[in-house]
Amino acid sequence: MILxxxxxxxxxxxxWVVAAIALLASGFAVVLFRNPFHSALALILNLGSLAVLYLLLSAEFVAAAQVLVYAGAVMVMFLFVIAYLGGRADAPWASSQAAVRVAAVVTCVVLLAEVVLVIALDARDGLSSAAEITEGFGSPRELGRLFLGDNLLAFEVSSLVLLIGAVGGVILGATVRRGEVEE
Amino acid sequence: MLGPTVAAYLVLSAILFATGAAGVLIRRSPLIVLLALELMLNAGNLALIAFARQHADSGGQVFALAVMVVAATEVVVGLGLIVAMSRKKVELDVDALTELEG
Known part of the structure; x- marks a missing residue:
């Protein structure tokens, strides 16, 4: 049993180690790759390894949603737009001003150091032990109950946000076309 | 809990967030900026789900799903803006978009 x-x-x-290495490597790749298409493909790997980590954290439903919504729908949309834009999206790699580049890197390193320091200070007592979970933790049944019970307002607002996003997308795509007809 | 503690997941999430922030601040292609923004949102999601596991409270997972909704909407609007920019023959370069500069 112990064995x-x-x-x-x-x-x-x-x-965990394999997923973490894939997560960090693909995360760096997203930022470093010159070609937006390659960056988007790296982001798909990134989202996939995140789904593995969600499974390790017993968040089965979120992992499934991650693969379906993110790695599926959102990334397909990204790839379509990148293919549509073609070479027009190839801006120079980094900002032209050296001061901006240095400031950006310093900001990110300081941010990272700060967060890791806080986690390290708390790692011994607060973060070392996790509560025992029950059988249904992270299952669609429990999340559905939470969404339609305690978090009903958040659920309704999410649908409103999605509706506004869809309308916004249509308007952004359509106004230009109307302008083209008028010309 | 089998495997690493919650702190290890949080460190991963912090590194991922810093990577995304660096991408948003440094890169000039608006498409890459959007992709790096997704990295930052997902780092937040990882932290939420790690804390949900630590407290054995599914509320964090509900929050993560709400973040996913916001991220999907943000991508729709962001990509719509980029396509509209390209249709108007605006240069797709974050550093060149200085019309709103004070």
């Missing part, structure tokens, strides 16, 4: 749980722990560690 089985030890083997399970090792397996989870192996999966």
């Amino acid at each position: 089985a749980s030890l083997a399970g722990d090792v397996l989870v560690w192996v999966v």
